[in-house]
Amino acid sequence: MIDTGRAPQFSRRGFLAASVALGATAITGCQRNTGTAPPASTSSSSGAIAAAEARRPHSGRTVSTTLTAQRGPVDLGGRTVDTLSYNGSVPGPLVRASVGDELAVTVRNHLDHSTSVHWHGVALRNDMDGASPATPDIDAGGEFTYRFSVPHPGTYWAHPHTGLDADTGLYFPVIVDDPNDPGRYDAEWVVMLDDWTDGVGPTPTQIYDGLRGGSGHNGMPGMGGMSGGGMGNSALLGGDAGDVSYPYYAINGRIPQAPTTFRAKPGDRVRIRIINAGSDTAFRVALAGHRLTITHTDGFPVTPIDADAVLLGMGERYDMVVTAGDGVFPLVAAAEGKNATARALLVTGTGVTPAAEYTPGELQGRVATVSDLAATGEAVLPPSPDEVNLSADLGGSMMRYDWTINGLPFAKTRPLQVREGQHVSLTFNNATMMWHPMHLHGHTFEVVGADGRPGARKDTAIVLPMQKLQVRFVADNPGVWMMHCHNTYHQEAGMMTSVDYQA
Ligand SMILES: [Cu+2]
Structure with a gap:
């Protein structure tokens, strides 16, 4: 694991001193895989995209807002960092709409490089993704208005899809309400989890170059020989927990020493919407003294189940309802396998606030993962007699840091091809010793259980080491859609392809 402790220390596969990583920045900075788009394929026409947009629900209402992507100081709770954010806050402002509303979000790029805002999980029109x-990046100094209707209720979020900026403060929650389903809860708590280095430890570029530096192309073959183990192990994740150990883990932009507080009344039913905005960290989340009733994942409803804790890979969202007790209760997000935590507080009465390091026993209780969940009623995909089979073989190794899909990095990728209207069965075949949270843009797929039974609807699903995970989706949203590992560093190293609609 690369350790980004405040004195930058690259301990995993213990091969790099910080000075080497810094030196590598200049050498490899121009050799990124993702800077080059794959060869253009016969993609959907703008007419097909417009026709799909016309089929979405339309309320006639427009929700408008303006976000400025900027560099500047952000207070993480007694620790002020220089980072990138929207409007100077981490997370950025909540964007909220109802099903059928049009979002009109103007993004001003005050950064010194190009940027983008990807609407993670929203089945929106391709040219606004x-x-x-599909959507050109916004040049430095430029601005762009993302304009699209939102078809499905749920918990979503947004972040850049450009370079390594996903590992900065550039993210915000997106919530789509269903006017026909106000929900049976008294209070709502939006919780964004993050692993934090920017402005504290190495920059994301330094981390990436450190990870890539072990590959041997910096003339250091064999120096990445330490495999697995060490501080980054998790049984839930099937082995290595991650590649990077961060200086801080944060909830809603605050470190554990200065947590945010959510106030409710004893007995309130509180809907908690948890979003993992991290780059290399799965979080195991529990609320001290409470049982969680999990109701949704990635925006879509599941048959409710009770659990003590829940596991979220990067990009995943889980909604749950709790009945608030009386007192002060830490919501703790343990960085899975990394021996560190983030936290926030639920306060409904008087009580002692436990120390920042406190971990509730619930974290060791029943931990819900995706395999425990099944979609409910309207979220269940209809069966289809003739499905198209596609596969995405996940390859690469920590040692070489050469993550691929179907044997190729993104710069050389051969897109997966579908036609509008097809029912698609896609199998992720993980041939690596790492877990990968695989994310498909513009669609929500059904996870097929190990027993073949339909599971939850998801847009991001953890694929464990050496696991084959089958998912199904309907090709109903024409365009060119990225599909990638939501580990920011795996994605940058090349673990990305696209699903392209053929005319
Ligand atoms: Cu990955």
């Missing part, structure tokens, strides 16, 4: 090449 905020991921190149």
Whole structure:
């Protein structure tokens, strides 16, 4: 694991001193895989995209807002960092709309490089997805208005799809309400989890170059020989927990020493919407003294189940309802396998606030993962007699840091091809010793259980080491859609392809 402790220390596969990483920045900075778009394929026409947009629900209402992507100081709770954010806050402002509303979000790029806003999980029109090449990046100094209707209720979020900026403060929650389903809860708590280095430890570029530096192309073959183990192990994740150990883990932009507080009344039913905005960290989340009733994942409803804790990979969201007790209760997000925590507080009465390091026993209780969940009623995909089979073989190794899909990095990728209307069965075949949270843009797929039974609807699903995970989706949203590992560093190293609609 690369350790980004405040004195930058690259301990995992213990091969790099910080000075080497810094030196590598200049050498490899121009050799990124993702800077090059794959060869253009016969993609959907703008007519097909417009026709799909016309089929979405339309309320006639427009929700408008302006976000400025900027560099500047952000207070993480007694620790002020220089980072990138929207409007100077981490997370950025909540964007909220109802099903059928049009979002009109103007993004001003005050950064010194191009940026983008990807609407993670939203089945929106392809040309507003905020991921190149479907949507061009916004040049430094420029601005762009993302304008699209939102078809499905749920918990979503947004972040850049450009370079390594996903590992900065550039993220915000997106919530789509269902006017026909106000929900049976008294209070709502939006919780964004993050692993934090920017402005504290090495920059994301330094981390990436450190990870890539072990590959041997810096003339250091064999120096990445330490494999697995060490501080980054998790049984839930099937082995290595991650590649990077961060200086801080944060909830809603605050470190554990200065947590945010959410106030409710004893007995309130509180809907908690948890979003993992991290780059290399799965979080195991529990609320001290409470049982969680999990109701949704990635925006879509599941048959409710009770659990003590829940595991979220990067990009995943879980909604749950709790009945608030009386007192002060830490919501603790343990960085899975990394021996560190983030936290926030639920306060409904008087009580002693436990120390910042406190971990509730619930974290060791029943931990819900995706395999425990099944979609409910309207979220269940209809069966289809003739499905198209596609596969995405996940390859690469920590040692070489050469993550691929179907044997190729993104710069050389051969897109997966579908036609509008097809029912698609896609199998992720993980041939690596790492877990990968795989994310498909513009669609929500059904996870097929190990027993073949339909599971939850998801747009991001953890694929464990050496696991084959089958998912199914309907090709109903024409365009060119990125599909990638939501580990920011794996994605940058090349673990990305696209699903392209053929005319
Ligand atoms: Cu990955």
